[in-house]
Amino acid sequence: MHHTLLTIARKLGFFVAVLAGVSLAIIALSRAVPGDAIDQITDTPEHRAELEAMLGLDRPLLAQYAHWWGGVLHGDFGESWVYRQGARVSTLIRPAAWKTTKLILPALAATFAGAFLLIAFFQFDGLPKVKKVVRSSAHVLSVIPLFLMGYLLIMAFNIPTFVLIERGVIGRPSWFALPGEEAWLKYVLAVVTLAVGNGTLSDVLLHLEAEANQLIRQEFMVSTRARGGNFWSHFIPNILVPTTTIFVNKAGFFLGGVVVVEYVFNINGIGMMIWRAANLRDVPLVIAITFLVAALVAFLHLFGDLLQVGIDPRVREQ
Amino acid sequence: MKSRRLSSLLLVIALGVLIFPAEEAAAQKALRYAEDLAPRIVNPLFTTTMSEIRMNELIFDSLFCENYELQMVPSLVQDYVFKKGGTTMDLTLRSDIKWQDGTPLTAKDVVFTINAYKNKRTLSPNARQVAFIKSATATGERSVHLVFVKPQDYPERRLDFQILPAHKFKSGSYVKRNDPFKNRPIGTGPFVLTHFGDDNSITLERNQYYGKQVSIPAIVMKEIPDKSQQANLLKYESLDLVVKVLPKDVAALEENRKIELYPYQTNSWWYIGFNLRNPLLKDPRIRRAIACSIDIEELLKPIGTGDILSGPYVKSSPYYNHDPDVQPAHLDLARAEQLLMEAGFTRGAQYWEKNGKPLQFKLTVPRNQDSAREVVLNLQTQLAKAGIKLDPSWENDASWKKKIWHDRAFDMVLAVWTFDAKEDIYEQFHSKGAKNFVSYHNPEVDRLLDEGIQTIDPQKRKEIYRTVHRILNQDLPYIFLWTLDSYSAISTRVENVTIHPFAYFTFIDDWVLK
Numbered sequence: 001m002h003h004t005l006l007t008i009a010r011k012l013g014f015f016v017a018v019l020a021g022v023s024l025a026i027i028a029l030s031r032a033v034p035g036d037a038i039d040q041i042t043d044t045p046e047h048r049a050e051l052e053a054m055l056g057l058d059r060p061l062l063a064q065y066a067h068w069w070g071g072v073l074h075g076d077f078g079e080s081w082v083y084r085q086g087a088r089v090s091t092l093i094r095p096a097a098w099k100t101t102k103l104i105l106p107a108l109a110a111t112f113a114g115a116f117l118l119i120a121f122f123q124f125d126g127l128p129k130v131k132k133v134v135r136s137s138a139h140v141l142s143v144i145p146l147f148l149m150g151y152l153l154i155m156a157f158n159i160p161t162f163v164l165i166e167r168g169v170i171g172r173p174s175w176f177a178l179p180g181e182e183a184w185l186k187y188v189l190a191v192v193t194l195a196v197g198n199g200t201l202s203d204v205l206l207h208l209e210a211e212a213n214q215l216i217r218q219e220f221m222v223s224t225r226a227r228g229g230n231f232w233s234h235f236i237p238n239i240l241v242p243t244t245t246i247f248v249n250k251a252g253f254f255l256g257g258v259v260v261v262e263y264v265f266n267i268n269g270i271g272m273m274i275w276r277a278a279n280l281r282d283v284p285l286v287i288a289i290t291f292l293v294a295a296l297v298a299f300l301h302l303f304g305d306l307l308q309v310g311i312d313p314r315v316r317e318q
Numbered sequence: 319m320k321s322r323r324l325s326s327l328l329l330v331i332a333l334g335v336l337i338f339p340a341e342e343a344a345a346q347k348a349l350r351y352a353e354d355l356a357p358r359i360v361n362p363l364f365t366t367t368m369s370e371i372r373m374n375e376l377i378f379d380s381l382f383c384e385n386y387e388l389q390m391v392p393s394l395v396q397d398y399v400f401k402k403g404g405t406t407m408d409l410t411l412r413s414d415i416k417w418q419d420g421t422p423l424t425a426k427d428v429v430f431t432i433n434a435y436k437n438k439r440t441l442s443p444n445a446r447q448v449a450f451i452k453s454a455t456a457t458g459e460r461s462v463h464l465v466f467v468k469p470q471d472y473p474e475r476r477l478d479f480q481i482l483p484a485h486k487f488k489s490g491s492y493v494k495r496n497d498p499f500k501n502r503p504i505g506t507g508p509f510v511l512t513h514f515g516d517d518n519s520i521t522l523e524r525n526q527y528y529g530k531q532v533s534i535p536a537i538v539m540k541e542i543p544d545k546s547q548q549a550n551l552l553k554y555e556s557l558d559l560v561v562k563v564l565p566k567d568v569a570a571l572e573e574n575r576k577i578e579l580y581p582y583q584t585n586s587w588w589y590i591g592f593n594l595r596n597p598l599l600k601d602p603r604i605r606r607a608i609a610c611s612i613d614i615e616e617l618l619k620p621i622g623t624g625d626i627l628s629g630p631y632v633k634s635s636p637y638y639n640h641d642p643d644v645q646p647a648h649l650d651l652a653r654a655e656q657l658l659m660e661a662g663f664t665r666g667a668q669y670w671e672k673n674g675k676p677l678q679f680k681l682t683v684p685r686n687q688d689s690a691r692e693v694v695l696n697l698q699t700q701l702a703k704a705g706i707k708l709d710p711s712w713e714n715d716a717s718w719k720k721k722i723w724h725d726r727a728f729d730m731v732l733a734v735w736t737f738d739a740k741e742d743i744y745e746q747f748h749s750k751g752a753k754n755f756v757s758y759h760n761p762e763v764d765r766l767l768d769e770g771i772q773t774i775d776p777q778k779r780k781e782i783y784r785t786v787h788r789i790l791n792q793d794l795p796y797i798f799l800w801t802l803d804s805y806s807a808i809s810t811r812v813e814n815v816t817i818h819p820f821a822y823f824t825f826i827d828d829w830v831l832k
Binding site for chain 2: 034085
């Protein structure tokens with residue numbers, strides 16, 4: 001019990017340290033990159049000093065950092081400097097975060113569900129040629145870069161649909177044309193792209209399959225099978241630990257991928273917003289998004305670690 | 319059997335996706351246009367980007383505006399009294415103008431707008447627009463008395479800034495950037511902003527108080543960063559208007575019967591700027607040698623059509639110097655060779671060399687400059703053939719401004735300047751100009767540019783700027799390249815379209831949406 005509490009306390013401490021470090025690093029980095037927000041909102045050099053004072057850029061770095069934390073502790077991430085001048089950062093982030101969540105969660109679920117289904121399929125006896133084709137296809141599809149897969153999917157839907165509309169075969173669907181309309185199909189295709197492209201599916205499949213194979217070869221699993229016991233009741237709890245680790249690691253990777261996917265599918269989520277905000281040197285917006293994403297990733301790691309502590313007695317002992 | 323069933327099921331699903339829910343989108347009743355980047359603020363006091371300028375044109379009006387003949391005519395003004403060369407002007411506003419909330423336009427609004435621009439605490443990047451006005455006073459409900467800093471010959475040309483509603487601002491003439499007005503701006507223009515979308519779109523509806531009948535019931539501005547995607551969406555009828563088409567998309571759109579391409583002039587030109595602080599580029603022989611090593615026509619061909627220029631004005635400008643001895647830079651490798659030899663260079667195996675070092679420059683280019691990649695590649699090849707090494711470096715907007723404008727850390731730049739109807743090149747070429755990052759300094763040009771601002775006689779001003787054009791052509795702080803023919807692509811659903819060269823939506827009142 002004592003060990004468990006100590007482990008939890010250590011991991012929580014690490015979580016807080018990561019957030020403090022990340023926020024400081026971003027503020028320092030925003031100072032180091034060439035160019036600033038003032039150039040984006042005026043081309044009048046004589047206004048620079050006043051605008052620096054207005055935005056707080058004339059204060060020392062640590063003072064800016066302390067001021068920023070003061071706001072964050074009150075739930076205030078400040079105002080956007082350039083992207084939507086004067087708008088509350090939290091107001092801008094909320095709808096964008098929801099859009100990105102609608103991409104990432106289904107994409108993560110799709111990747112893992114797809115990987116598990118494929119593993120289950122590969123475990124059954126028979127159909128060796130079909131298995132080979134399915135395995136190769138999964139890997140080939142998965143190596144397509146996100147942007148290419150996105151553009152190909154858009155074209156695959158737009159071109160034939162336009163032909164059918166022009167010939168009067170069908171009416172104009174509400175989602176047409178991609179990615180101009182805010183429609184469900186756009187999100188489905190974006191989720192598929194994120195779930196499969198850039199080697200995601202292939203990577204998860206390889207890792208999970210290796211873990212599954214290792215687990216199946218373990219003595220207790222072999223004897224369970226030999227005894228005719230319930231294979232799945234042993235397999236599922238034991239595969240959960242490595243799955244959690246892979247899941248947590250992939251979540252961070254997905255957050256990186258959304259920048260490309262949101263650009264291609266014209267979805268104004270967190271990825272698109274941070275890309276634009278960074279180009280415009282909108283420091284409060286960049287810091288807030290990076291901080292929240294870092295917090296989410298750190299939280300997922302913490303969650304994964306704690307889950308392992310809960311599931312696996314060996315981790316508790318360590 | 320099983321595979322047949324599976325195929326049938328997949329076909330049904332595919333048709334379902336295509337057909338359901340097949341309906342005529344409500345957006346068809348609106349004019350839908352795309353911007354690469356949505357307006358960052360909707361308030362003319364703080365406008366800096368073209369998308370913001372276009373949005374303002376839909377919502378706000380100015381005292382005077384241009385008609386189809388590009389002559390300044392009263393817009394919000396009914397009558398005015400002005401004597402040429404005078405320092406005062408009396409305006410009477412129209413009595414039928416109302417703000418989009420139904421409040422009548424008054425003289426207070428005009429005075430407030432001028433004072434808000436001028437207020438130093440407002441920090442308006444556009445304060446220069448009203449710098450020629452010394453004071454503005456409301457002399458009646460609809461009467462304004464303006465006093466100018468200097469005598470004016472044609473102040474109507476400068477009274478084209480947009481007027482704001484005084485009653486919507488509570489803090490006197492000091493307007494903050496985060497004033498709530500930006501969330502619900504109102505003007506006297508043809509459209510009212512009704513909605514900011516989560517996807518960064520902006521919806522506008524016809525202004526019921528607008529004095530003139532407008533055919534277009536609503537407008538939707540969509541943010542689509544990729545210009546090729548904009549062209550595709552126009553082709554698929556998901557958009558009605560693309561403001562500026564990439565040259566590579568022109569041919570495909572031209573063939574489409576449902577799209578009309580509208581060529582329009584922009585007062586913008588491409589140039590290669592030299593950093594005159596660089597000891598090598600300070601030498602006019604080196605600059606001229608570079609100019610003589612470039613075939614400008616060949617650089618232009620792959621990216622479109624346009625006019626090759628000899629100076630800082632487009633050919634339709636009254637200030638363009640058409641004298642036969644003021645010619646654009648042109649390819650003359652023999653002259654380039656002679657000039658480089660005079661400057662002490664010898665031809666090495668690949669490049670010209672001096673003290674064992676090759677003649678080499680870094681060319682800095684803005685990353686978001688359309689078609690610049692083709693130009694840079696061809697320029698690099700042309701200069702390499704002439705024995706000059708060019709290393710391109712691409713910068714995004716923020717680092718461009720830092721490196722070029724502030725640090726002046728560059729050898730050469732390839733970029734574009736865009737001007738409004740005033741064509742004021744003071745900032746670029748006066749030694750005190752804020753945008754003179756090439757550090758050009760010619761006392762004669764300084765004197766002429768100062769004189770040009772002061773001169774009220776249009777004929778005399780024309781002579782002054784034509785002389786500046788000639789001097790810049792000789793001094794070569796820039797290699798003036800070309801002005802590109804711009805095309806706007808608009809669905810044939812939209813009729814009676816005229817595009818103003820500098821203020822895109824000026825004539826939208828007369829556009830008709832089928």
